[in-house]
Amino acid sequence: MRSAPGEFEIIRDYFADAPIGEGVVLGVGDDCALLQPPAGALLATSVDTLVADRHFPASADPAAIAARALRVNLSDLAAMNAQPLWFTLALTLPHSDAAWLQKFADGLLQTAKAYGVSLVGGDTTCGPLSITIQVTGSSVKPLRRDGARIGDAVYVSGELGAAAAALPVVLGQKLAGEPDRDAAERAYYFPEPQLATAAAIGDIASSALDISDGLLADLGHICAASGVSADIDLHALPVAPLARQLAGERALELAASGGDDYQLCFTVPQEQVATLEKLGLDAVCIGTIVEGQGEVHAWLDGERWFPEAAGYEHF
């Protein structure tokens, strides 16, 4: 039992092809990375840990685990309207497994290249499998959670429910019929960080976040931070076809309170709604911000609707 940080060197070879982008003065290999921050922008930074058999099956494809770990973090940048710059990887592994590491590195670097983000540092330790990634981006027009105002329209991007509906398939649970495993794995492991949508709404939206825990729970975070409440029309939710295909009647519930889709939920002042609609984004209005104390009221055919499980509880 000894502390020996900074030993990313031992697995550095696996990441030798990591893209090195603008602003990286010194990358992996010294006590610190040295980075030149962009002028005229704020830095946005977020850290997430994924634990084996809690956030992903330990036996999953290492490339898919890596892709998801980085995409989930990039989604936090999108939620703030920040453009990706750099990330670090803290990887805890039960043992050094060359084949696993190679696949993990391939998945990670493919994702890094796709989003133009540089791996600038890391740590590897021996222990139960877990992955901690911290991303940093630059933001000129950051979107926060605390800017929603009474009367604002509530929007969501893309489609909801696919990742939650895909989870039983990803976990190998027995399901009726022949589920589309490829589509399920794509929905769960390869969420699309909504960076372009965030950039488009940076001047328009009053608040935003990414939907990781479920729409109702996450919109609740906007409402709590902003000191308002929200009314949501469930019929307006953009339910993913894959959710209907995999979950049937439960698709709407998964769209409302399932997580892991990493779409954006954002609010738009009424005077900006016409401007937003002209952009032709893949985003729909699902409700309105109202007076209140952080509550989200979901309505279905004129009746209040309550999810069976209201978002993810961490402990």
Next chain:
Amino acid sequence: MRSAPGEFEIIRDYFADAPIGEGVVLGVGDDCALLQPPAGALLATSVDTLVADRHFPASADPAAIAARALRVNLSDLAAMNAQPLWFTLALTLPHSDAAWLQKFADGLLQTAKAYGVSLVGGDTTCGPLSITIQVTGSSVKPLRRDGARIGDAVYVSGELGAAAAALPVVLGQKLAGEPDRDAAERAYYFPEPQLATAAAIGDIASSALDISDGLLADLGHICAASGVSADIDLHALPVAPLARQLAGERALELAASGGDDYQLCFTVPQEQVATLEKLGLDAVCIGTIVEGQGEVHAWLDGERWFPEAAGYEHF
């Protein structure tokens, strides 16, 4: 099994007293922290993971674990001559334990205040106990590993061997005599990041790092990065009195190849040695950089000396 990052909120109350320093536009609680980087400096960033029962006993005082986790990271900033700005905490816990969390938070924030570094974000997940901290600092005169040149003098700051000698005491192993447990715990859990020494040598030293894995192994990293070798006189090593007290005859070996002291090892061009010596730093010359390919030759009374264990192996 669901991914639900960003949920630092659930333990945020424990960290409510976190100091918020300069440049923190938005701290814990949104998708990202928003940070204003300092003008005219590079950012230096480093991440380390500490795993329970590998880097610290799971039963150790949570305040001491927290102090050590942050101090070890701050030492990486010192090694680059960077001044601390911000840090994030990714904490994986088997279960939510209020008493443990309170002590951990107290230890972390006391350390953060002492070094003027702001907690700006985090993640909490459920799983085997581990702590990942990423620190960011600003550096105007960064000290890298790759600047050592043939003829440079090799220095170390402070004293060596205390933490390695303290480890058996910290682990509760049975030892002869009555070891000073308080001194041992201080040496192991409360290493002093050498920020002031780093600032003093920023214009003088040609390379630097912090000694986490053991002097000979870490100096080897400087030599490898710089394309040189080093000759070290073991009689010149500043062996900590606590190392002699706890480890007796093994003290010199622990000073040479034990880790965890987090002192600096740095190289100084001969023409700068007089300037350095005038500063009156707590640092001594232990050898010279010579031609070679990354080897460290330790000498004792004219004979080559080899450690029993040459630094920490991570897997």
